[in-house]
Each structure stands twice: as C-alpha cells, then as structure tokens.
Amino acid sequence: MAKEKSSEKKVTKDRRSVNIIDTTLRNGEQAAGVVFSKHEKIRIAKMLDEIGIPEIEIGTPTLGPLEREIIKEIVSSKPSAKLFTYCEAFPENIAFAVECGVRNVIINISTSELHIKVKYGKTRTWVLNQLRETMSEARHNNLNFIVSAEDATRTDLEFLLKVLNVAERKGATRFRICDTVSKLDPFRTFLLLNTIINTTNFPIEVYNHNDFGMATANAMAAIRAGAKSLVTSVNGIGEGTGNAALEEIVMALKYLEDIDLGINTAKFREISEYVAKASARAIPVWKAIVGTNVFAHESGIHADGVLKNPRNYEVFEPGEVGLTRQLVVGKHSGSHTILHKFKEFGIDLTINEANDILSMARAMAVDLKRPLFEKELIYIYNEYLEKKKIDEEEEVEV
Amino acid sequence: MRGLDILTEFSMKAGEKLEPKNIKIDDTTLRDGEQTAGVVFANEEKIHIAKMLDRIGVHQIEAGIPTMGGDEKEAIKAISALNLSCSILGWNRAVVSDIDDSVECGVDAVAVSISASDIHIEQKLRKSREWVLESVRTAVDYAKKFNLYVSVNAEDASRADMEFLLQFARTSKEVGADRLRYCDTLGILDPFETFMRVRTIIDIIGIDIEMHTHNDFGMAIANAIAGIKAGATYVNTTINGLGERAGNASFEEFVMALKYLEGVDLGIDTHLFRNLSEYIATASGRFIPAWKPVVGANLFVYESEIRASTVMKEPKTFELFRPEDVGLERKIIIGKNSGVNTLIQKLKSLGLKIGQKEAEELSESIREKALAFKRALFDSEIIEAYNSYMKSSPEKSKIKKREG
Numbered sequence: 039m040a041k042e043k044s045s046e047k048k049v050t051k052d053r054r055s056v057n058i059i060d061t062t063l064r065n066g067e068q069a070a071g072v073v074f075s076k077h078e079k080i081r082i083a084k085m086l087d088e089i090g091i092p093e094i095e096i097g098t099p100t101l102g103p104l105e106r107e108i109i110k111e112i113v114s115s116k117p118s119a120k121l122f123t124y125c126e127a128f129p130e131n132i133a134f135a136v137e138c139g140v141r142n143v144i145i146n147i148s149t150s151e152l153h154i155k156v157k158y159g160k161t162r163t164w165v166l167n168q169l170r171e172t173m174s175e176a177r178h179n180n181l182n183f184i185v186s187a188e189d190a191t192r193t194d195l196e197f198l199l200k201v202l203n204v205a206e207r208k209g210a211t212r213f214r215i216c217d218t219v220s221k222l223d224p225f226r227t228f229l230l231l232n233t234i235i236n237t238t239n240f241p242i243e244v245y246n247h248n249d250f251g252m253a254t255a256n257a258m259a260a261i262r263a264g265a266k267s268l269v270t271s272v273n274g275i276g277e278g279t280g281n282a283a284l285e286e287i288v289m290a291l292k293y294l295e296d297i298d299l300g301i302n303t304a305k306f307r308e309i310s311e312y313v314a315k316a317s318a319r320a321i322p323v324w325k326a327i328v329g330t331n332v333f334a335h336e337s338g339i340h341a342d343g344v345l346k347n348p349r350n351y352e353v354f355e356p357g358e359v360g361l362t363r364q365l366v367v368g369k370h371s372g373s374h375t376i377l378h379k380f381k382e383f384g385i386d387l388t389i390n391e392a393n394d395i396l397s398m399a400r401a402m403a404v405d406l407k408r409p410l411f412e413k414e415l416i417y418i419y420n421e422y423l424e425k426k427k428i429d430e431e432e433e434v435e436v
Numbered sequence: 437m438r439g440l441d442i443l444t445e446f447s448m449k450a451g452e453k454l455e456p457k458n459i460k461i462d463d464t465t466l467r468d469g470e471q472t473a474g475v476v477f478a479n480e481e482k483i484h485i486a487k488m489l490d491r492i493g494v495h496q497i498e499a500g501i502p503t504m505g506g507d508e509k510e511a512i513k514a515i516s517a518l519n520l521s522c523s524i525l526g527w528n529r530a531v532v533s534d535i536d537d538s539v540e541c542g543v544d545a546v547a548v549s550i551s552a553s554d555i556h557i558e559q560k561l562r563k564s565r566e567w568v569l570e571s572v573r574t575a576v577d578y579a580k581k582f583n584l585y586v587s588v589n590a591e592d593a594s595r596a597d598m599e600f601l602l603q604f605a606r607t608s609k610e611v612g613a614d615r616l617r618y619c620d621t622l623g624i625l626d627p628f629e630t631f632m633r634v635r636t637i638i639d640i641i642g643i644d645i646e647m648h649t650h651n652d653f654g655m656a657i658a659n660a661i662a663g664i665k666a667g668a669t670y671v672n673t674t675i676n677g678l679g680e681r682a683g684n685a686s687f688e689e690f691v692m693a694l695k696y697l698e699g700v701d702l703g704i705d706t707h708l709f710r711n712l713s714e715y716i717a718t719a720s721g722r723f724i725p726a727w728k729p730v731v732g733a734n735l736f737v738y739e740s741e742i743r744a745s746t747v748m749k750e751p752k753t754f755e756l757f758r759p760e761d762v763g764l765e766r767k768i769i770i771g772k773n774s775g776v777n778t779l780i781q782k783l784k785s786l787g788l789k790i791g792q793k794e795a796e797e798l799s800e801s802i803r804e805k806a807l808a809f810k811r812a813l814f815d816s817e818i819i820e821a822y823n824s825y826m827k828s829s830p831e832k833s834k835i836k837k838r839e840g
Contacts, residue, residue, distance in 0.1 A: 069727065070739040071812040073772045101773065102800070104807060126742070156750040157742065189753075219756050223697050224627040224658050225665060228443070229450035249756065250693035251651075251677075251686060251729045255658030258626050262443070277743065278754075279729045286654040294626045294653060318811065322725055324472070326623075326654045326682040333681070336473035339529075340680060343560040350560050351681075353622055353652065366473040370504075397506075404507050407476045408721070 056297055057093065057267035059243065060086050060284055062313060063112075064095035064124050066275040069317070076108045078316040080115065082272070085309050087117035089302040091284070095122045095144065095269075099134035109138040122184070127168045129175040142182045144214070145172050149201050150189035162197060166204055173208040184243065186214035191221040191230065202238055212241045212267060217256065220249030220279070224259035231263035243267035246282045248274060253282040254290055254326075261295060272313040273321060273328070285310060285327040285359065293353055307360030332356075333363045336409060338372020341365050345378055367399055368409035379415060395422055442632055449631070449665045454700045460670050461702065462496040462587075462646060463489050463687055465716060466515075467527050469678035470500070472720070479511040481719040483518070485675075488712055490520040493704040494687075496545065498672070502526045502537035509541060516542035523585065530568075530575040530588075539582050547617060548575045549589035552596035552604050565600055569607045576611040587646060587670075589617040594625050598636065605641040615644035615670060620659060623652030623682060627662035635666035646670030649685045651677060656685040657693055664698075675716040676724060676731075688713065688730040688762070696756045710763030735759070736766040739812060741775025744768050748781065771812030772803055786815060788822055798825045 063082055067074050074082065079097070086094050094117070097109045113121060123140045125131035127147040135143045147169050148157050154165055169185065176183045185205035190198055202213045215231070222230065227244070235242055244260040246253040246269070257268050274283035285306045291297040310328040314321045323331040333356040335341040343350035348363070356363050365375050373392040376399065380387050387395070398418050399410055410418075466485060470477050477485070482500070489497050499515045500508050516524050525545035526538035538546045550571055551557055557568055572588055579586045588608040593601055605616050618634060625633070634645055647663035647670070649656040660671045677686030688709045694700040713731040717724045726734035736759040738744040746753045751766070759766045770782050776795045779802065783790050790798065802821055806813060813821070 068740050068773055070734055070737040070769055071726075071771060073806055073810045073812075075807070075810060102803060104803065152750070152753055153746070156753050157746045219754060221697070221756070223450075223661055223693065225446060225450040225452075225662075226697075229447040232443075232447055248727075249729055249735075250697060251654070251657040251689040252661075252693070254654035255627050258655075259628075262628060275727070277740065278727070278735050279732065280727050283654060290626070290653040290655070294624065294629075319726065320723070322722070323474075324651075324677070324679075324681070324683045324722070326651050329682060331473055331681060332652070334473040335680075337471045337680065339560075343556070347555075347559040350556060351622065353624055364473075368474065369476045369508075370471050400506065403476055404478075407478060409474050409476075 056261055056291060056299065057243070058091055058270055058284070058287070058299065059093035059095060059122065059267060060091050060270050060272070061095040061281065062086070062271040062275060062284070064097055065277060065281060066271040066313070066317070067097075068277050069275055069280065070277070072275065072317045072319070074316050076111065079108050080112055082313060082316065083112045083117060084115065085305070085312065086272075087119045089305045089309065090300060091119055093120045093122060095124055096140070098124045099138050100125055100131050106134065106138050109140065113139045127172040129171045132172065132175040132179055132181065135181065136179050141180075142184075143176055144184045144186050145169070145176065146186040146188055147201075148188040149193040149198055151194070152192065153189045166201065169201065169204060170208060173205070173210065177209055182211050183209075184212045184214055185210040186216060186245070188216045189218040190215040191217045192219065195230075195233070199234065199237060202234070202240060206238070206240050212243045214243040214245055214269070216245040217247055220247045220252070222256055223250075223252060224255045227256040227259040228263045231260045231265055235264040241266045243269060245269040247276070248279040248281065253280075254286045257282045257287055258290055258295060261291070261297070273310050273317075273319070273325070275313060275317055275319065283326070289327050289354070289359070303358055304360050327359055328361070330361065333361050334366050335364070336366040336368045337370040338375065342372055342374040345374055366409045367415060368403040369400055371396065371399065379412070380419070383412075383416065385419070391422070395419060398422065442628070446628060446631060452665065454664065454694075454698055456700045456702055458669050459664060459694065459700060459702060460495040461687065461691075461704075462498055462525065462670050462672050463494045463674065464498040464672050464684065465489070465674040465678055465687070467498040467500050468672075468680065468684055469674040469716075469720070472678055472680055472683070475678065475720045475722070477719050479507055479514065482511040483514055485716065485719070486515045486518065486520065488708070488715065490522050491705070492708050492712060493702070494522055496523040496525055496670075498525045498527060498547065499543065500526065501528075502541045502543070503528065503531075503534040505537070509537065512541040512543065525585075525587070528575070530571040532575060532578050535575060535579050535582075538584070543584070545585035545587065546579050547587045547589050548572065548579060548613075549591055551592050552590040552601055553592035553594075554597060554600075555595055556592045569604065572604070572607050573611050576608065576613050580612045586613045587615045587617050588613040589619055589648070591619045592621040593618045594620045594622065594629075594633070598633065601633075602637065602640055605637050605643055609641055609643045613643070615646050617646040617648050617670075617672065618663065618668070619648040620650055623650030623656065625649075625659050626653075626655060627658045630659040630662040631666045634663045634668055638667040644669050646672055647685070648672040650679065651682040651684065654682075656683070657689050660685045660690055661693060661698065676713050676720075676722070676728070678716060678720055678722065686729070692730050692757065692762070706762050707760070708763065730762055731764070733764070736764050737769055738767070739769050739771045740773040741778055744774070744778040745781075769812040770802060770806075770818055772806040774802070775799065782818065783822060786819060788819070790822070794825070798822065801825065
C-alpha cells in the first residue's frame with residue numbers, strides 16, 4: 039500500500055521470464071551424508087514436475103550402474119519437465135548420459151587457475167580442448183547441452199569469456215556461472231553478470247552457494263543484471279551450505295521482483311517436508327518461506343498487529359505455501375492474544391481477566407522455558423477462577 | 437554520484453573498500469532473538485550470553501525490553517551491572533513510562549521504537565502520522581534528559597512512504613536522536629531497494645543508520661551489506677540468525693561476509709563462533725542445521741570424490757576460510773558419492789592398506805551399503821567392510837598380513 043506510493047523512487051524492474059532448473063536430485067544429493075533411495079528420487083522428480091518446475095537435473099550417470107538405473111526410471115516416467123543429467127567434461131562421459139536416454143546434459147568444467155592447477159593438474163588449453171571434445175561428443179549424439187563453468191567467480195574474466203565463446207560456437211544452449219565458493223555478494227554478482235551479458239548476449243544461468251547466506255539475494259541480483267535462468271534446490275539442500283532454495287527463489291521473484299512464474303506454491307511445504315525426510319535433514323522451524331514458525335506470532339505487538347490485519351506482519355497468506363497461521367502464548371505475549379485465544383475456546387474474558395491470566399501465563403512460560411500448550415491455558419484459567427472464588431468468599435466473610 | 441542510474445551506481449559499489457571503524461555491531465539475540473515465538477532464555481543464560489558477546493567483541497548489546505517487568509527487568513539490570521566494555525541498550529516503545537523502566541535498569545542506550553508505515557500507523561496503532569512524529573519527539577526528548585544514547589527505530593520502514601520516512605528521520609535528528617534504525621520488519625527488501633532507500637535517507641537527512649533486517653526471503657545478510665554499502669554504520673544481528681519468523685541477520689554470517697567478501701575485519705574473535713552458536717542453540721532449543729552458513733557442522737565435511745580429493749590437495753580450491761577460523765574441523769566421510777581415491781585415503785587414515793584394484797571393488801560394495809542405509813558410513817562400518825572384503829579372498833588376506 040504505502041509501498042506503492044513511493045513507487046516513483048523504486049528501482050526499475052524489467053518484467054522478464056526466468057527459467058528454473060532444479061538440482062535437488064543432483065547437487066542436492068551430493069550433500070555430504072545425503073542419500074536418496076530410488077523411490078524417493080522418482081517421487082521428488084514427480085513432485086517437482088507437478089508443481090510446474092520447467093527443468094530438472096536428475097543425477098550423475100557416471101556415478102555407477104545403480105544411479106543410472108534410477109535415472110532411466112525417471113526418464114521413462116515421461117514428465118513434462120525437461121530432464122538433464124550432469125557430467126564432468128570428459129568425452130567418454132557422454133556415452134553414459136546417452137545410455138540413460140536423456141536428451142539434455144550439463145557439461146561441467148572448472149575454469150579458475152586454482153582449480154585448473156590443483157583439481158586437474160592441467161592448463162587452460164587443456165580445459166578448452168577438453169570442453170570442445172566433450173561438446174563434439176554430445177553433438178554427435180544429438181544431445182542439447184549447457185556448459186557449466188565451475189569456480190567461474192574466481193576465474194579471470196577474459197578467460198571466462200573465452201570459455202563462453204567456445205561453448206556458444208560449439209552449440210551450447212546456455213552458459214552456467216558457478217559461484218562455487220560463494221565469492222560474490224549482490225553487488226559483485228550484478229557487476230559480473232552485467233558485464234558478461236553486455237559483452238556476449240548469450241543466455242546465462244547462475245548457480246549460487248549459500249556460504250555467507252546470500253544465495254537467494256545473489257540470484258536476484260543476477261536476474262536484475264539480465265540472467266535468464268537460476269539453479270535451485272528444495273530447502274536449499276546441496277554441498278556445504280547448499281544452493282539457492284527453490285521456495286525462496288520462487289517467492290522472492292514473485293513478491294520482491296514482480297515476476298510470477300506460475301508455479302503451484304501451495305505444495306511448497308509438502309515438497310519441503312518430503313525432501314527433508316528423504317535427506318534426513320529437518321526443516322528448521324525458522325526456514326524462510328516454509329518453516330512452521332514463519333507464521334507463528336508470539337510477541338504482544340506482532341500478535342496484536344496480525345489480529346487487526348495479517349498484512350501488518352505478513353507479506354502473503356500462509357496457505358499460499360501450504361502453512362497455517364498460529365498465535366503462540368508465551369513470555370512475550372500480550373493481552374490481545376489471550377482475549378483472542380479464549381474466544382476461540384468459547385470464553386469471553388474481560389480485559390482485567392485477560393491481564394491477570396496473561397501475567398500467570400508469562401510466569402509459567404519463563405518457568406517452563408517454552409510457550410504454553412492450549413491445555414495449559416485452560417488449567418491457568420481454572421486456577422484463576424478458583425483463586426477468584428476464594429478471594430470473593432474471603433471478602434464476603436470480612 | 438547523484439544522478440547516475442541506480443543500477444550503475446550499484447555496480448560501482450562492487451568491491452568498494454569499506455572502513456572497519458565505521459561499522460559497528462549491535463547484537464539483539466537477547467531482545468529480538470528471544471522474542472521469537474517459542475524461545476525463552478533463563479536469566480542466567482541471558483547474563484552468560486551477554487558476557488560471551490562482550491568477550492567476542494560486539495559493540496552494543498540489546499539486552500531486552502525493560503517495560504515487560506518481572507524476570508526480564510531483573511535480567512537487564514543484572515547485565516547493566518556487569519560493567520561490560522560494550523554498550524547496553526534497552527528496547528522501548530516510544531512511550532515515556534517505557535523509558536523510565538529502561539532508566540531504572542541502568543542501561544546506557546535506548547531504542548525508541550514506533551511504526552513508520554501507513555499500514556501500521558492506520559491498522560495497528562490506529563493513529564496518524566503526526567501522532568507518530570509527536571511520540572518520537574516526546575520520547576527522544578525525555579530519554580535525552582537522562583543522557584542516554586538514543587536509537588529511533590523506524591518499524592516497517594520498508595513499507596513507509598519515502599517522504600514520510602524522511603520526515604520521520606529529520607524529526608528524530610532534530611530532537612537529538614543519535615541514530616535511526618531502519619527496520620525491514622517483514623524482510624521484504626532486496627539489496628537494490630535497500631541500497632537506494634538507505635542512501636536516500638543518508639544523503640538527504642544525514643543521520644547514522646542502523647540496519648535491522650529479516651530473513652523472510654533469505655536476504656537478511658545481503659540487505660545488511662547493501663545498507664552498509666549505502667553508508668549505514670550499525671548492523672543489528674543475532675547469533676544463529678535467531679529472531680521472529682525466519683529470523684534476523686546472523687551475527688556470524690555477517691562478520692564473515694564482511695571479512696571475506698568485503699575485506700573488512702571487525703576484529704571479532706571468530707574462533708569462538710561455533711562455541712557461541714552451540715550455546716545459543718541449546719538455550720533457545722533450536723538446533724544448528726548441519727548446513728548452516730559459517731557454523732554448520734557439515735561445512736567442512738567432504739564426501740563427493742572430486743571435492744574430497746581436490747580439497748585434500750589444496751583446501752583453498754573449495755574453502756574461503758579455514759574450519760579452525762570458526763571453531764570447526766575438516767573431515768572426509770565415505771558415502772554414496774565417494775570414489776576410490778577418497779576411500780584409499782580414508783582407509784590410510786584408519787591405518788589400513790589397500791591396492792587400487794581392490795579399492796575399486798570395495799568402493800562399489802560400500803556404495804551399495806550407503807544406498808541401503810541411506811547415509812554415509814561410520815568408520816567402524818568402513819573397517820568392517822574392509823575386513824570382510826579382505827577375508828573373502830585368502831590371497832588378499834595374506835598380502836594384508838605381510839604388509840601389516
């Protein structure tokens with residue numbers, strides 16, 4: 039509301055379409071200690087497809103026969119999403135993708151000096167040749183391919199542009215910039231992406247890590263700079279701190295950048311829960327967008343504000359991401375919450391009664407070091423009534 | 437720089453050198469952190485946390501809300517009485533009686549908080565803009581009589597009309613406030629809007645700005661950084677990002693982002709990070725996710741073949757800082773994504789030898805196990821797999837004995 043009034047001061051936002059390629063099943067599973075079973079991978083692919091994710095990375099065929107079997111099964115389920123597998127840039131890896139029946143591959147190669155030296159023990163020339171040969175092999179097999187530049191954000195810009203140029207000329211469909219060690223903040227992201235996009239005009243995709251908690255913000259900065267595609271994972275699951283979280287990206291695009299991708303976000307909590315269980319990584323209650331606490335209000339000021347109008351403290355309705363609103367009674371609660379809670383129980387309190395019950399509830403919450411259950415509120419109420427009765431009787435006696 | 441396209445200006449700020457002396461941390465773990473639905477600290481915990489924050493090097497501690505009374509007030513009094521080297525701030529509504537409670541607690545600084553957006557003014561406070569400005573005047577004026585450092589908190593500043601927000605800032609400055617806290621109460625800014633709004637306030641009004649950001653869209657840290665780039669000098673953080681709903685800007689992430697991405701070292705003792713995070717996690721009953729930026733237990737744990745073998749050669753290939761910098765350890769684990777080289781290394785670290793060809797066979801059986809168990813393997817399971825593999829062929833067993 040008030041925000042619109044100052045719209046003349048807002049940064050201009052290009053309305054553009056953004057592609058999402060989800061890597062829960064590839065880099066998500068690469069998180070140390072995470073293993074999805076075959077059934078889980080198939081289920082996750084199905085869920086992502088159903089909510090309208092346009093592209094999905096489903097695995098790394100070179101990992102072995104077990105992985106390939108799972109990939110084949112996902113392919114045979116014929117989802118409407120475009121399916122990709124992932125490989126390092128070695129020509130012989132392409133055969134494994136072909137064996138799995140996928141039509142799209144991501145060809146990954148490190149481009150930074152440090153990686154070329156330590157990871158490969160090779161030179162830039164070797165990197166370019168390796169990439170060319172792998173791309174030729176992919177073309178030979180009629181595969182579409184994205185070229186992924188690992189550690190791109192620590193790569194000499196001139197060389198990065200050269201790699202991009204080679205990729206473009208050999209028929210890549212997109213070029214992926216990987217911020218492998220989270221070297222970028224939104225300012226650097228914007229500058230780098232803007233420079234690349236102004237130089238080449240080739241479709242760019244960004245792949246962010248969350249080492250300093252900026253994966254989502256960097257993705258938004260990339261979109262402002264003209265990137266066409268973002269790599270996400272459910273709950274942000276991935277190696278180390280993980281990737282940009284699918285649910286954060288979709289909601290930030292919608293509510294902060296005015297780009298609605300038409301994804302069925304009401305399923306977000308359900309998918310997050312499923313991936314959390316399958317990966318044995320609980321969803322923190324405070325997880326942005328899908329945490330159960332995101333729509334829980336305890337403090338007097340916030341709860342009171344929400345009761346008057348949810349928009350006071352909420353940007354969108356909890357149902358939009360599959361959550362529900364809760365009012366929690368605890369140390370920081372105010373009398374309005376008490377009034378509201380008891381009304382829900384069918385009890386109309388006076389303001390004085392609410393204040394008395396509030397101080398009892400607060401003391402109990404401090405003592406228990408947690409908020410109160412609804413039952414405990416009723417116990418307090420009964421205690422309060424008894425006490426009041428005794429007080430009144432005493433008064434009569436006097 | 438004025439007059440430039442905002443996006444050009446934004447990109448000019450990439451990599452710009454910032455001055456450490458201009459950036460201060462006001463930690464609100466004890467106030468907004470505890471205000472989180474479901475979180476309650478015991479008073480002794482609050483005192484312990486305050487001591488830890490002081491020792492680690494924060495500049496100001498937001499200790500709580502004095503006007504809540506009871507235990508809360510006692511805790512704030514006790515913290516003020518510690519005579520720590522950092523400043524102690526009490527949170528207040530823009531109400532005179534609240535400030536009396538703060539004064540009684542012995543704090544040296546107060547936050548005076550009131551909403552700046554029309555939606556809050558009309559629908560929460562049910563008052564007018566003029567009433568808001570008058571409340572600011574009265575409260576700041578009153579606090580200044582006690583020689584307190586005063587931060588005026590513009591709640592919901594992100595949805596406030598910019599003209600009114602400027603008026604709000606000007607009023608605060610005129611009446612003697614020391615700084616303005618820009619509260620992105622709902623976490624709805626991206627770094628571009630943050631940068632522009634904060635820069636506008638600083639340019640036009642010229643008042644110290646503190647960033648109070650929320651993580652509802654995962655942008656709390658990025659927005660705090662954007663505020664600093666625009667000229668803000670204080671950042672309101674919490675340990676582990678504890679705070680209402682999706683939480684606030686996490687202290688440890690912000691400090692490390694400043695140090696490793698922006699080149700600003702605040703002189704905070706980062707070695708204590710994991711320790712501090714664990715304490716807050718226990719006291720708040722909220723676990724530290726293994727993947728939590730900066731302090732998660734899994735950050736320096738490697739499983740996939742390429743990463744594990746590369747990082748063993750040179751940690752800088754995948755790490756911007758060392759695990760010991762934040763009180764963590766580097767570790768290699770064996771699971772579904774592990775390869776032969778990692779396995780050989782792991783066995784070696786367990787004092788076991790294996791040939792290349794044998795490792796390849798063993799590696800496949802280990803992958804099957806990881807898939808069956810749906811997790812990485814414990815060292816004892818790796819040893820067991822090794823022993824049973826060696827036993828399966830008498831010849832390999834002989835080699836093992838001879839080598840052993």
